[in-house]
Amino acid sequence: EVQLVESGGGLVQPGRSLKLSCAASGFTFSDYNMAWVRQAPTKGLEWVASISYGGSNTHYGDSVKGRFTISRDNAKSTLYLQMDSLRSEDTATYYCARPATFAYWGQGTLVTVSS
Amino acid sequence: DIVMTQSPSSLAVSAGDKVTMSCKSSQSLFSSEYQGNYLSWFQQKPGQSPKLLISLASTRETGVPDRFIGSGSGTDFTLTINSVQAEDLAVYYCEQYYSYPLTFGSGTKLEIK
Numbered sequence: 001e002v003q004l005v006e007s008g009g010g011l012v013q014p015g016r017s018l019k020l021s022c023a024a025s026g027f028t029f030s031d032y033n034m035a036w037v038r039q040a041p042t043k044g045l046e047w048v049a050s051i052s053y054g055g056s057n058t059h060y061g062d063s064v065k066g067r068f069t070i071s072r073d074n075a076k077s078t079l080y081l082q083m084d085s086l087r088s089e090d091t092a093t094y095y096c097a098r099p100a101t102f103a104y105w106g107q108g109t110l111v112t113v114s115s
Numbered sequence: 116d117i118v119m120t121q122s123p124s125s126l127a128v129s130a131g132d133k134v135t136m137s138c139k140s141s142q143s144l145f146s147s148e149y150q151g152n153y154l155s156w157f158q159q160k161p162g163q164s165p166k167l168l169i170s171l172a173s174t175r176e177t178g179v180p181d182r183f184i185g186s187g188s189g190t191d192f193t194l195t196i197n198s199v200q201a202e203d204l205a206v207y208y209c210e211q212y213y214s215y216p217l218t219f220g221s222g223t224k225l226e227i228k
Contacts, residue, residue: 047219101212102157
């Protein structure tokens with residue numbers, strides 16, 4: 001059974017950093033591209049970033065480009081999202097998901113950016 | 116960027132009704148190389164993660180009831196729910212995975228009278 005379990009969310013002040021993790025199991029992690037998708041409170045879904053199965057190719061949404069970094073450790077079957085220079089508008093539940101069709105999602109981890 | 120426009124934003128129906136919702140993309144999502152439309156539909160129930168219902172515009176995921184039907188091609192797509200059930204209360208999103216940045220529609224909220 002495919003499982004994606006996010007962690008690392010919490011309350012952080014504007015301008016600070018936070019690193020999210022997503023532990024994957026139930027499939028060969030190194031065979032698949034991975035992604036982060038977020039959802040602000042009461043809002044819709046927004047794709048954040050994607051990374052290729054080997055980690056060499058990454059793509060970012062315009063709203064996070066230059067501030068967020070997606071990475072992975074295939075030996076640990078873990079996906080990461082390093083979030084720097086956080087803003088209040090980054091407040092959201094962050095989901096780890098498996099593209100291209102996003103057939104699998106984690107339960108999400110809430111990031112709140114507030115002073 | 117490909118803009119995804121969903122309509123209506125919300126609708127209220129009675130159990131047993133047929134529902135149709137629309138998703139329009141600003142560019143064609145059809146890949147001639149792979150002969151498919153790179154469009155997915157998701158269902159998100161209150162307090163839950165999104166769930167993939169349909170990919171490639173019309174391919175239902177395993178375990179998804181056959182009352183959910185995806186159709187369309189190019190830039191115009193439709194999700195139809197035949198004989199809506201109370202458990203279908205949710206927000207439905209379309210998403211294109213034809214090109215980066217990946218983009219979602221703003222959602223259609225389905226309420227059951």
